[in-house]
Amino acid sequence: MISEKAKPNKKKVEQVNAVVIRFVGDSGDGMQLTGTQFTDTSAMFGNDVATFPNYPSEIRAPQGSLYGVSGFQVHIGSMEISTPGDDLDLLVAMNPAGLKTNIGALKAGHTVIVDTDSFTKKNLQKAEYDSNPLEDGSLENYRVIEVAMTSLTKEALKDLGLDNKSIVRSKNMFALGMVYWMYNRDMDHTLDFFAKKFKFKPVIAEANSKVLKAGFYYAETLELIPNSYTVAPSKMDKGQYRIVNGNTATAWGLLAASEKSGLELFLGSYPITPATDILHELVKYKHFGVKAFQAEDEIAGITSSIGASFAGDLAITTTSGPGLALKGEAIGLALMTELPLVIINVQRGGPSTGLPTKTEQSDLLQAMYGRNGESPVIVIAASSPADCFDYSYMAAKLALEHMTPVILLTDGYIANGSEPWKIKSINDMEPIGNRKITTASDSWHPYDRDNDTLARNWAVPGTPGLEHRVGGLEKDKVSGNVSYIPENHEYMTNIRAEKVKRVENYIPDLKSEYQEEGDLLVVGWGGTYGSLHSAVGRMNDEGHKVGHVHFNYINPMPKNTEEVFSKFKKIIVCELNKGQLAFVLKARYGNKHEFKQYNKVQGLPFSVIDLEEKFKTLLKEK
Amino acid sequence: MEEVKKYTFKDFQSDQEVRWCPGCDDYVILRSMLKALPEMEVKKEDVVFISGIGCSSRFPYYVDSYGMHGIHGRAAAIASGVKLANPKLSVWTITGDGDSLAIGGNHFIHVLRRNIDINIVLFNNEIYGLTKGQFSPTSLIGQKTKSSPYGNTQPPFDPGELAIGAQARFFARLGGNSPKEMTALFVEAEKHKGTSLIEILQNCVIFNDGCYTQYTDKEVREDKQLHVEHGKKMIFGKNKDKGLVLDGLKLKVVTIGEDGVSEDDILVHDAKEPDSTMHHMLVKLKYPLVTGIIRSVDEMTFEEREAQLMEEVKAKSSCVKVDDLFFSGETYEVK
Numbered sequence: 001m002i003s004e005k006a007k008p009n010k011k012k013v014e015q016v017n018a019v020v021i022r023f024v025g026d027s028g029d030g031m032q033l034t035g036t037q038f039t040d041t042s043a044m045f046g047n048d049v050a051t052f053p054n055y056p057s058e059i060r061a062p063q064g065s066l067y068g069v070s071g072f073q074v075h076i077g078s079m080e081i082s083t084p085g086d087d088l089d090l091l092v093a094m095n096p097a098g099l100k101t102n103i104g105a106l107k108a109g110h111t112v113i114v115d116t117d118s119f120t121k122k123n124l125q126k127a128e129y130d131s132n133p134l135e136d137g138s139l140e141n142y143r144v145i146e147v148a149m150t151s152l153t154k155e156a157l158k159d160l161g162l163d164n165k166s167i168v169r170s171k172n173m174f175a176l177g178m179v180y181w182m183y184n185r186d187m188d189h190t191l192d193f194f195a196k197k198f199k200f201k202p203v204i205a206e207a208n209s210k211v212l213k214a215g216f217y218y219a220e221t222l223e224l225i226p227n228s229y230t231v232a233p234s235k236m237d238k239g240q241y242r243i244v245n246g247n248t249a250t251a252w253g254l255l256a257a258s259e260k261s262g263l264e265l266f267l268g269s270y271p272i273t274p275a276t277d278i279l280h281e282l283v284k285y286k287h288f289g290v291k292a293f294q295a296e297d298e299i300a301g302i303t304s305s306i307g308a309s310f311a312g313d314l315a316i317t318t319t320s321g322p323g324l325a326l327k328g329e330a331i332g333l334a335l336m337t338e339l340p341l342v343i344i345n346v347q348r349g350g351p352s353t354g355l356p357t358k359t360e361q362s363d364l365l366q367a368m369y370g371r372n373g374e375s376p377v378i379v380i381a382a383s384s385p386a387d388c389f390d391y392s393y394m395a396a397k398l399a400l401e402h403m404t405p406v407i408l409l410t411d412g413y414i415a416n417g418s419e420p421w422k423i424k425s426i427n428d429m430e431p432i433g434n435r436k437i438t439t440a441s442d443s444w445h446p447y448d449r450d451n452d453t454l455a456r457n458w459a460v461p462g463t464p465g466l467e468h469r470v471g472g473l474e475k476d477k478v479s480g481n482v483s484y485i486p487e488n489h490e491y492m493t494n495i496r497a498e499k500v501k502r503v504e505n506y507i508p509d510l511k512s513e514y515q516e517e518g519d520l521l522v523v524g525w526g527g528t529y530g531s532l533h534s535a536v537g538r539m540n541d542e543g544h545k546v547g548h549v550h551f552n553y554i555n556p557m558p559k560n561t562e563e564v565f566s567k568f569k570k571i572i573v574c575e576l577n578k579g580q581l582a583f584v585l586k587a588r589y590g591n592k593h594e595f596k597q598y599n600k601v602q603g604l605p606f607s608v609i610d611l612e613e614k615f616k617t618l619l620k621e622k
Numbered sequence: 623m624e625e626v627k628k629y630t631f632k633d634f635q636s637d638q639e640v641r642w643c644p645g646c647d648d649y650v651i652l653r654s655m656l657k658a659l660p661e662m663e664v665k666k667e668d669v670v671f672i673s674g675i676g677c678s679s680r681f682p683y684y685v686d687s688y689g690m691h692g693i694h695g696r697a698a699a700i701a702s703g704v705k706l707a708n709p710k711l712s713v714w715t716i717t718g719d720g721d722s723l724a725i726g727g728n729h730f731i732h733v734l735r736r737n738i739d740i741n742i743v744l745f746n747n748e749i750y751g752l753t754k755g756q757f758s759p760t761s762l763i764g765q766k767t768k769s770s771p772y773g774n775t776q777p778p779f780d781p782g783e784l785a786i787g788a789q790a791r792f793f794a795r796l797g798g799n800s801p802k803e804m805t806a807l808f809v810e811a812e813k814h815k816g817t818s819l820i821e822i823l824q825n826c827v828i829f830n831d832g833c834y835t836q837y838t839d840k841e842v843r844e845d846k847q848l849h850v851e852h853g854k855k856m857i858f859g860k861n862k863d864k865g866l867v868l869d870g871l872k873l874k875v876v877t878i879g880e881d882g883v884s885e886d887d888i889l890v891h892d893a894k895e896p897d898s899t900m901h902h903m904l905v906k907l908k909y910p911l912v913t914g915i916i917r918s919v920d921e922m923t924f925e926e927r928e929a930q931l932m933e934e935v936k937a938k939s940s941c942v943k944v945d946d947l948f949f950s951g952e953t954y955e956v957k
Contacts, residue, residue, distance in 0.1 A: 040952065043954065044954040046956060233956075236956045237956065238956055238957060239955070239956060240949060240953050240954070240955055241953065241954055241955070241956055242948075242951070242952055242953045242954070243952070252944070252947070252948065255944045255947070256944050259943065259944050264707070266703065266706065266707055268703060285947075286931060286932045286935040286936065287932075287935050287936045287938075287939035287941055287942070288941075288944065289932065291706055291707070291928070293702075293703070293706060295699065295732075296699075296728050296729065296732040297728055299696060299699065299729075300696070300699035300702070300728070300729055300732070303692065303693070303696040303699040303700045303703065303729075304699050304700065304702050304703030304706070305703055306692075306700055306703060307672065307690075307699070307700040307701060307702060307703025307704040307705075307706075307707065308703040308704065308706060308707035309703075309707075310688075310690055310700075310703075310704055310707075311670075311703070311704045311707035311708045311711065312707060312708065313707040315703070315707075329693055330693060330696065332693075333692060333693050337690065423948050423949060423953065424948070425945050425948070425949075426943065426944055426945050427945075460688075460708075461667065461668065461669075461670045461688035461704065461708065461711050462667055462668055462708060462710065462711060463667055464665070464666075464667040465667070466667070467666065467667060467686055467687050467688050468688065468689075469636075469682050469683050469688070469689035469690065469691065470689070470690050470691070471682070471683075471689075471690055471691025471692065472675075472691060472692065472693055473691060481638060481683075482638075482683065
């Protein structure tokens with residue numbers, strides 16, 4: 001079982017600051033569950049954590065195929081962890097295809113654990129290996145731990161009377177058990193998890209527990225892992241935490257906004273990857289009065305929400321890139337009728353169907369400009385799994401207080417990635433106002449506006465005396481009746497733009513992290529915060545004067561944006577697209593500043609190492 | 623039940639100038655609606671009109687209630703959101719054959735399938751009027767229009783047949799020149815719990831004038847139309863001597879007093895029969911053209927199912943405030 005390359009050494013415990021682990025296998029091998037369990041256990045131990053699930057768009061791709069490999073990466077540390085990490089310290093590969101597609105990410109000299117039972121001739125062929133990598137010396141730069149996981153799992157469960165399929169399915173827990181031993185984690189959290197999850201299938205709970213323990217004790221007894229490691233608890237702010245992914249945090253931010261505003265929550269949505277989990281989450285909360293409506297298509301998703309908003313609910317629609325394209329016309333209706341509406345776009349690789357399960361930031365210009373006519377809306381972006389909570393809450397607040405559609409951009413990376421969230425109580429959150437009126441004077445008009453925000457009133461059906469009509473045709477500036485008067489159209493076009501612009505008076509200033517002035521300013525937005533924050537942190541550790549600003553508010557931008565830019569000699573805009581924020585910045589500030597770009601469109605997040613390299617090159621340039 | 627003020631026609635008349643072409647049936651529909659609204663047990667502030675795009679869809683501007691002139695084809699989806707947000711409202715969707723059966727076909731079938739308690743008035747003029755005369759999904763084969771100068775080659779939908787296929791529980795049809803029946807029909811539609819679909823055979827005086835005259839002209843109406851009523855025999859004709867009987871699996875027109883047929887042989891209309899087979903046959907008949915409430919079946923509405931489920935979940939859950947959710951389950955303390 002133990003390869004030549006991994007002869008038992010005397011066990012020693014080594015203290016490390018951070019480790020990056022990736023579990024890979026077939027899409028039916030339970031890699032997501034394995035990774036999640038390791039993450040939760042580490043978080044409860046006190047580590048800071050960040051995760052990155054990376055799975056194919058096929059639900060059950062052909063077994064053993066290269067494109068069917070599903071992976072879950074987790075980065076744990078005793079220090080601040082802001083990305084799921086670049087290179088791996090440990091790879092767990094359940095089959096040859098997983099090994100082949102992931103070994104390149106493993107640091108030289110580091111450990112890979114493989115299930116030797118899966119290295120059959122057929123699986124090697126499917127993974128397009130000409131020879132067995134466990135035998136041909138191609139892995140000599142790594143420490144390979146060969147374990148017959150499938151056989152050992154079968155052995156552990158031989159007395160339970162389970163069918164072969166159920167037995168083999170639990171081999172992921174053998175791998176998890178081994179990794180728990182390696183990182184000195186206890187198994188209690190996962191054992192509890194089995195007991196709860198399989199409450200009504202005690203034999204499955206027992207099987208999983210047995211295999212987990214078998215893996216743990218196997219690693220311990222045979223000492224086949226030369227070192228075990230500890231990662232000390234991280235110094236995080238005191239308080240109650242839980243692990244959340246971005247989609248859950250987004251849904252919960254909306255629940256909080258609903259309770260805080262006192263409005264019922266309506267979600268009109270159509271299933272689309274990777275946004276569907278927000279729908280899955282919100283349908284659970286009927287006890288909070290949430291009305292989650294799975295519509296017949298994307299357009300019905302948003303138009304039903306517009307109807308609900310007209311009738312006085314806090315209305316939301318959720319989607320991903322192609323769905324946002326379908327909703328374009330209706331967004332125009334919401335901004336023309338000046339109704340509050342939150343549109344959440346969990347971005348994925350595009351165009352067209354693109355890369356549904358991979359991440360990208362390529363819908364920014366669509367969010368900004370992807371509609372007919374002059375149609376400005378508020379555009380904001382969340383920057384980490386946990387702050388999806390804050391920005392979905394903020395999206396609702398801005399929509400309600402300013403009577404306008406708000407597009408919130410997240411992306412597949414932060415939507416599926418998870419990290420600790422310091423739980424917020426509803427009592428500590430900013431109040432949310434709204435523009436509802438129940439009575440009005442005789443001189444009231446539907447398009448009367450607030451002097452400061454320019455938001456109109458919200459007179460909802462059921463309110464006596466305020467009967468009125470709205471619609472997509474141009475409105476008279478006061479009465480809201482249809483108007484074709486040329487000057488009125490221009491006036492209304494300007495008002496709608498000014499209304500969105502004035503939101504800048506209600507959002508926080510842009511703040512540069514690490515340096516307020518210096519040689520280079522790194523500019524990003526949305527889900528790349530963690531990568532940029534890490535890379536800029538490392539640059540500063542090495543003595544470079546580099547600042548980092550990250551846009552959460554893109555339309556409008558914070559008022560001090562130009563001032564922040566002016567404090568740096570060079571500016572680079574880093575995006576997972578071909579330069580969409582850069583395009584906006586050049587249009588607005590291009591006469592005063594030069595914006596360099598760093599762009600990546602591989603459906604993957606930035607690598608911190610690549611970013612650093614780019615920054616260093618740029619600093620050296622004259 | 624709270625007493626509803628007695629309204630008049632004028633209470634629902636808006637201050638907007640009506641801009642349809644002179645002679646359009648839309649005026650008849652509007653007047654019938656303004657007469658019907660005071661007859662309904664609803665408060666003015668609870669009435670909502672939602673429309674799509676097209677000539678018919680200007681309708682909400684002319685009614686002094688809450689209203690939204692939406693976007694093309696989406697009225698049923700907007701109206702669904704209004705009703706789900708506030709089930710107490712009386713929600714009306716005003717739409718046309720292009721709006722509902724072409725661009726909005728998907729919302730049309732799904733709102734019927736769900737049985738949300740809204741009323742849909744479908745102005746069917748077998749033409750696109752507002753875009754100036756193209757064939758629509760209900761135009762006839764061979765019909766010459768601006769986009770079919772040599773004759774239309776696309777077979778038409780029958781709105782009633784489509785609706786019954788989509789599980790409509792309430793379907794009624796009426797000629798656009800029958801204001802009295804129309805007012806009564808709107809009141810019936812409002813009473814019906816669930817989606818009510820009313821097809822109005824609406825003459826477009828500009829682009830498709832006379833498309834229904836063979837059925838709706840005063841001269842021929844009684845002989846060519848069968849106005850059905852639940853529980854009554856399906857008899858028509860100026861002399862009330864024609865009727866429907868079953869001939870094998872088909873409907874057949876017979877004359878009472880001829881070939882030994884007596885009034886007893888004539889079929890009785892059952893609008894409340896859940897099995898839609900007979901309603902489908904009635905919808906498809908061309909002679910006589912069947913008008914009135916063809917189908918009216920009581921069934922739980924979508925929003926009733928949702929509300930019931932919500933109550934059940936609420937009763938079982940101890941989670942009342944979001945803090946109960948956020949601070950429960952898999953949390954941990956950093957000290």
